[in-house]
Amino acid sequence: MRMRMLHNGTVTRLQRACSFLILCVAAAHAQRFVIMGDRTGSVQPGVFEQVWREVAAEKPAFVLTVGDSIEGLDDATAAAQWAEVRRIMRPYAAIPLYLTPGNHDIWSAASEALFRKNASREPHYSFDQGAAHFTVLDNSRSEEFSDAEMDFLEADLKANAARPVKFIVSHRPSWILSVALRNASFPLHKLARQYGVKYVIAGHVHQMMRFDLDGIEYLSMPSAGGHLRASGEYKAGWFFGYTVVQMEGTSAAFTIHELHAPKGQGRVTALKDWGMLGLK
Numbered sequence: 192m193r194m195r196m197l198h199n200g201t202v203t204r205l206q207r208a209c210s211f212l213i214l215c216v217a218a219a220h221a222q223r224f225v226i227m228g229d230r231t232g233s234v235q236p237g238v239f240e241q242v243w244r245e246v247a248a249e250k251p252a253f254v255l256t257v258g259d260s261i262e263g264l265d266d267a268t269a270a271a272q273w274a275e276v277r278r279i280m281r282p283y284a285a286i287p288l289y290l291t292p293g294n295h296d297i298w299s300a301a302s303e304a305l306f307r308k309n310a311s312r313e314p315h316y317s318f319d320q321g322a323a324h325f326t327v328l329d330n331s332r333s334e335e336f337s338d339a340e341m342d343f344l345e346a347d348l349k350a351n352a353a354r355p356v357k358f359i360v361s362h363r364p365s366w367i368l369s370v371a372l373r374n375a376s377f378p379l380h381k382l383a384r385q386y387g388v389k390y391v392i393a394g395h396v397h398q399m400m401r402f403d404l405d406g407i408e409y410l411s412m413p414s415a416g417g418h419l420r421a422s423g424e425y426k427a428g429w430f431f432g433y434t435v436v437q438m439e440g441t442s443a444a445f446t447i448h449e450l451h452a453p454k455g456q457g458r459v460t461a462l463k464d465w466g467m468l469g470l471k
Contacts, residue, residue: 228416
């Protein structure tokens with residue numbers, strides 16, 4: 192009887208240990224991060240500050256931007272503008288930040304050097320977070336992806352072919368016309384399809400839009416401070432906000448958050464609620 196009780200106790204302890212291990216593994220594979228749209232392009236006062244306050248409340252593992260951190264376009268004032276951005280973000284320095292270069296961030300050799308200094312990264316780079324791999328491309332000075340960017344993308348995707356979830360991020364949505372016209376033959380899409388990329392993300396337009404081509408989600412992010420070209424047209428994707436991505440293993444769930452008052456109404460939608468013409 193005593194042996195049986197000892198055996199049962201050992202089994203119970205093993206079951207508890209296994210359950211704890213399973214929970215730990217699940218927690219390790221669950222991750223929340225935020226994608227933040229353009230701060231500039233006729234920056235609107237107070238919006239970026241409110242975005243960061245609301246984003247910090249989400250307790251993200253990291254924040255990824257889609258470019259245009261400064262108003263830029265002037266070598267003489269760029270350093271001071273980066274200093275202002277750092278001042279705004281100083282209270283949130285504990286949150287890892289990945290910057291994408293936008294056309295307001297890089298326009299010259301001097302501005303590229305400033306981006307490298309403030310981003311602590313090259314204009315194009317890649318990184319891993321949990322099960323996900325992110326390739327950040329630089330199309331800050333061109334409407335299209337250069338041959339060098341495409342070579343970098345192909346080499347990076349090939350080297351990370353085994354990663355289960357892949358994101359491609361750039362500032363300009365250089366893909367938007369081809370995707371809208373259902374053209375599946377353009378080079379970026381062929382690489383994305385070949386290497387199992389699930390999400391292609393950009394900014395620049397300041398408008399929330401979602402496209403699907405061959406099962407790949409192409410997303411344009413809402414503004415995080417850049418002016419709205421059609422102010423008040425929420426259903427058309429014109430609003431200030433940010434996107435929360437909840438990773439569970441190899442699954443990513445996107446929620447699109449409009450800012451609360453005074454810069455918005457706090458509406459929250461799922462990614463599936465959006466299409467190329469705005470809210471469905």
